[in-house]
Amino acid sequence: MTDVTVASKRRGSTWLILPGVVWMALFMVVPILMICYVSFWTQTTFNISPTPTLASWKQFFSSDTYTGALWTTVRIWLIVLAMTFIIGYPTALFVGLFVKSKTLSTVLLVICVIPFWTSFLIRVLAWRPMLGKEGAINIILQKLHIISQPIEVLLFTELSVVIGMTQIYCVFMVGPIAFMLGRIDRNIIEAARDLGAGFGRIFWKIIFPLSLPGVVVGAIFVSVMVLGEFATSGALSGRKVNLLGNIIVTQVGSLKWAMASVTGVILTVVMGMVIAAFLRIVDLKQEL
Amino acid sequence: MxxxxxxxxxxxxxxxxxxxxxxxxxxxxxxxxxxxxxxxxxxxxxxxxxxxxxxxxxxxxxxxxxxxxxxxxxxxxxxxxxxxxxxxxxxxxxxxxxxxxxxxxxxxxxxxxxxxxxxxxxxxxxxxxxxxxxxxxxxxxxxxxxxxxxxxxxxxxxxxxxxxxxxxxxxxxxxxxxxxxxxxxxxxxxxxxxxxxxxxxxxxxxxxxxxxxxxxxxxxxxxxxxxxxTPASPAVAHFLNRFNLFEGSLSGGNFTGPFGAVAAPTARRASEDVYAIRYDRVRVVPAASKVTGPALTARYVASEYLGSSVMNFFETADGKVVEVEHHLSLGAPETYEARQNYLLTWEPDQAIVFGREGK
The missing domain is CATH 3.40.50.300 (P-loop containing nucleotide triphosphate hydrolases)
Known part of the structure; x- marks a missing residue:
């Protein structure tokens, strides 16, 4: 093939990414730039004007409510991330590695996804009759005479938010890890056994490193969703737990566009740093 | 060992x-x-x-x-x-x-x-x-x-x-x-x-x-x-991929196969009667030749050059492929006419015979 035809082919195939580029520019790049811009606008009680000011930024970092929301978001994110990993990894290990039959492992993954057949809000709200003071867990524990007084910390606390989020997002951790584990050549594990390694060694030296890209992808999924959360915290904390997402919802609701934009920019930066940090752990380009 | x-x-x-x-x-x-x-x-x-x-x-x-x-x-x-x-x-x-x-x-x-x-x-x-x-x-x-x-x-x-x-x-x-x-x-x-x-x-x-x-x-x-x-059974001879195997029947020290009846005094015991002759033990002679011993009429199909030898493929009337290997160290290969009949023969004592009557 001559250089000319290669070049014209390359030019021809460039068109394929055009719809994607247009879409991302219109609905991601432009809005993000807009948010950055609006965060410097001047906000008065009933009005907003494009006069540049740092007022909203100063207000964010000087108010305990806003910085508190930032730390709560980071704390809940870390706890939920750890929980989804602790619950998700063994599950993925079972589904992806120990289940020998491919059919059974697919069936098990589908079962993990079944909760998603109902809507997000229903899944969140279903925790209320479960965790409440007169909810299922308390009733059962009382009937079994394990407790005499209902446990009140179960609902409308940070705990209930963590429980709700862990349940919803766990499957996003299980999926990618199970996928990576399923791709491990069984002969490799047998080779390690043959060389005298026990299960613990094989897990830490072979299985875990090879599943790491799955862990990173799962962690990115969970992180992006948890950091942007507002519905679970709203529904299960009784407004006591305020995440950055909740701040944005409240600010937009009261037409405080500048403050909402500041919070949005901060949230976007946090997410960007988290994703960048995860991508440094493994070279996904090479591993997937 | x-x-x-x-x-x-x-x-x-x-x-x-x-x-x-x-x-x-x-x-x-x-x-x-x-x-x-x-x-x-x-x-x-x-x-x-x-x-x-x-x-x-x-x-x-x-x-x-x-x-x-x-x-x-x-x-x-x-x-x-x-x-x-x-x-x-x-x-x-x-x-x-x-x-x-x-x-x-x-x-x-x-x-x-x-x-x-x-x-x-x-x-x-x-x-x-x-x-x-x-x-x-x-x-x-x-x-x-x-x-x-x-x-x-x-x-x-x-x-x-x-x-x-x-x-x-x-x-x-x-x-x-x-x-x-x-x-x-x-x-x-x-x-x-x-x-x-x-x-x-x-x-x-x-x-x-x-x-x-x-x-x-x-x-x-x-x-x-x-x-x-000395493969121990027809199955071994088959895996070795070096033998033409013929079915037939062994009785009274004679093996009767598509090539006629041949004396088989040293037949080995096996669950089926099979006659095995190595690829490189088969000789090809013109169809009109008179031969004593086994004689099998077969049509020349094709040959394969293997470097140190040539493998010739013949087909019998009932469609069975017989392979004949000619080592080039023994001289230049004969050329055969495609689709022409030839007579395949060999020394009977070079064959390995398996049969229910064998020892």
Whole structure:
């Protein structure tokens, strides 16, 4: 093939990414730039004007409510991330590695996804009759005479938010890890056994490193969703737990566009740093 | 070989998968410092046999002994038997050096860092991978991966190494070179190799002793020469891929086949009457010739040039293909007219006859 035809082919195939580029520019790049811009606008009680000011930024970092929301978001994110990993990894290990039959492992993954057949809000709200003071867990524990007084910390606390989020997002951790584990050549594990390694060694030296890209992808999924959360915290904390997402919802609701934009920019930066940090752990380009 | 100390022995080992017998009462032993090749068609149970010896599968019945010890229920990682996988099964996230050192660094017995480094380097040098220590195993060629797989196993100083079609994944050129190297490495290390293969040439070329496996049973065991020149059954003759096999009937010391009735005084006992003549023992004469002994009319179809010999294909009236090999060291090959009839004949005492009447 001559250089000319290669070049014209390359030019021809460039068109394929055009719809994607247009879409991302219109609905991601432009809005993000807009948010950055609006965060410097001047906000008065009933009005907003494009006069540049740092007022909203100063207000964010000087108010305990806003910085508190930032730390709560980071704390809940870390706890939920750890929980989804602790619950998700063994599950993925079972589904992806120990289940020998491919059919059974697919069936098990589908079962993990079944909760998603109902809507997000229903899944969140279903925790209320479960965790409440007169909810299922308390009733059962009382009937079994394990407790005499209902446990009140179960609902409308940070705990209930963590429980709700862990349940919803766990499957996003299980999926990618199970996928990576399923791709491990069984002969490799047998080779390690043959060389005298026990299960613990094989897990830490072979299985875990090879599943790491799955862990990173799962962690990115969970992180992006948890950091942007507002519905679970709203529904299960009784407004006591305020995440950055909740701040944005409240600010937009009261037409405080500048403050909402500041919070949005901060949230976007946090997410960007988290994703960048995860991508440094493994070279996904090479591993997937 | 029987006088040498035995390194492993399996005794009446059977193994079934869902009602299908993969191994059916296999008994086999190997001596110290022996090269044993195990030949069998796919599905004959040869890989299962290796996996039972290695400890990846537990036999349904029978026992496995290694260095005089019953290891039937010992887990694989405590057996100290080397295993080289057909697809090499290298650890993809580790370098050549880390792959080779894996067993020493993570094995049951602790090995000192300095010793790990030294043994790793010496075995890497031995298999000819010097300079590649820090490459990833995805960045090296198939032949080099084969060497890493071998080095990774040999560095553990196993007394027995099981090789599951180790040359199957290599191209023909490399396969020939690796054959020589495998043999040389084995002799240098003084370990017993049990080499499983589906290729009769590989089995005959590599083994001090060849064991033929069919449908989960050992049907012959002997030196390559024994197996090649005196196959124990029609099935062995068939796997060797060196014999024209004819069906017929043996009675009163005569074998009657498509080539007429021929005296067969030394027929061997088998469950069916089969007449076997080696490809290179068949002579081709013009159709009108008068011959004494076996005579088979067949049509010339095609020939294949093999370098040191020419393989000629003939077809009998009932559609059976007869192969005739002509070694070029015996002179230039005859040229035959396509689709013309010729007479195929041979010395009857060079044939191997199997039959229910045999001894």
């Amino acid at each position: 029987a006088t040498q100390a035995e390194i492993f022995r399996i005794d009446g080992v059977s193994k079934s998968y869902g009602g299908v017998k993969a191994l059916d009462g296999v008994t086999l032993e190997a001596g110290v410092n022996e090269y044993l090749s195990l030949l069998g068609p796919s599905g004959s149970g040869k890989t299962t046999l290796l996996r039972v010896i290695a400890g990846f599968e537990a036999p349904d019945s029978g026992r496995v002994f290694f260095q005089g010890r019953d290891v039937t229920h010992l887990p694989a990682h405590e057996r100290g038997i080397g295993f080289v996988f057909q697809n090499f099964a290298l650890f993809p996230h580790l370098t050549v050096r880390q792959n080779v050192a894996f067993g020493m660094a993570n094995g049951v017995e602790k090995v000192a860092e300095a010793e790990i480094a030294e043994r790793t380097q010496s075995v890497i040098d031995m298999v000819g991978l010097t300079g590649m220590e820090d490459r990833g195993v995805e960045q090296i060629s198939g032949g080099q991966r084969q060497r890493v797989a071998l080095a990774r196993t040999l560095v553990m100083h196993p007394k027995l190494v099981l090789l599951d079609e180790p040359l199957g994944a290599l191209d023909a050129n490399l396969r020939g070179r690796m054959r020589n190297e495998l043999r040389a490495i084995r002799e240098r290390m003084g370990v017993t190799f049990l080499h499983v293969t589906g290729s009769e040439t590989e089995a005959l070329a590599m083994g001090d002793r060849v064991v033929v496996l069919d449908r989960g049973q050992i049907i012959q065991s002997g030196t390559p020469d024994d197996v090649y020149s």
